Amino acid sequence: MITTKNNVGTPRILVRISYADRLALTEKTIITEDGRAISLCLRNVTREMAQADRWDLSVRVGRVEAIMPGCGNIQVGDLAILDYVVDGDSDDQGENDSSTAENVLMEDRDKLVSVPCVTRLHQEPIYVTSYGQWVRDPQTQKPIKFIVTGETNRLVAQRGDHIDMSLVLGVIRGTQLLPNPAYVFAAYEEQEYSSIFKQDGETYYELHDTTHIVRKVLFADPATGLRPGDTIHAIYDSNIEVTILDQIFEVIPFCDILAVDKGFQG
The missing domain is CATH 2.30.33 (10 Kd Chaperonin, Protein Cpn10; Chain O)
Known part of the structure; x- marks a missing residue:
């Protein structure tokens, strides 16, 4: 679904990323000649590893558990096709590096993620009319006041440019692949x-x-x-x-x- 409303509450779906799918990216089970099952670690996932490497080990599908109004044709039970940042930006403790995969919960070792499923577009051109600098608190370095030092009229976004993109690329329903518009x-x-x-x-x-x-x-x-x-x-x-x-x-x-x-x- 595509919306042009700059609404604060972006429609989201709740997606379950299974522990088995996540484990399959880093471990492999082999059967020895005597019938024993041995788990091999293909790659360790650490918080210190490069973000690109973590995204490379992200699960790209998850089962839709619940939906908010305004999520278009997505249905509970669909298999959502996800942008790599959904699983790649969050760890097992629900901590994440950005707001792309916020509201992460763990349940029975599965990961439940609240994922934005719409693309928001600018309704009108956006211009920067002034520029300046922030005055920061000398102790905390937090910005406390913005001082305008000049004026301009620079175009920063055209009408139709996206504000943010849906992190749900599409869904699989039965044998059908249904792309997000x-x-x-x-x-x-x-x-x-x-x-x-x-x-x-x-x-x-x-x-x-x-x-x-x-x-x-x-x-x-x-x-x-x-x-x-x-x-x-x-x-x-x-x-x-x-x-x-x-x-x-x-x-x-x-x-x-x-x-x-x-x-x-x-």
Whole structure:
């Protein structure tokens, strides 16, 4: 669902991320020749590890337990496809590094997360009309007063620019994949590199100098006007890779699509 209301209470869903799914990312069970089951630790997850590494070990699906009004077509029992920050930004104690996955609870070792499920857009252009600096408390360094030192009229957001994006990319209901209207599921394509080189034992990749990507639509909400087979041109690096049932998709925000080549509709 996409909304243009700058409401404070953003509609959310309560998602259960199972302990078994989270454990499968870091541990693997093997059966020995004598029939014994042994658990192997594939990778330790620590609070000190890089954020990118934690996101790489995040669960991307969760069962919808409850919904707030205004969540569109999402239903209790759906399997929600999640942005990686939902599980990657929070630890087992419910602490998190940002507001993206706030309200985290633990129940029977499962993680219950309250996830925003709408994309909010600016209704009107936003301009900065003045600039200045904050005066801070000398002891606490907390800002206490803003002093205007000049005036300007700089555009910072166009009408239709997103305020924040839904962290629910879509849902799986039975055998159907239903994308969130704010996103389009496209066919995965390997990254093209202009060069690959090694230095001091590290491998470095340089991407082709490009400003946009071209992808084939696989799934899109009818409200977007897109259909499977359409070709979309989108802002470079706007795509999110998601693996579902061993199939890799590229999920692209609808607001980052620059142009569409309509496929044969039959």
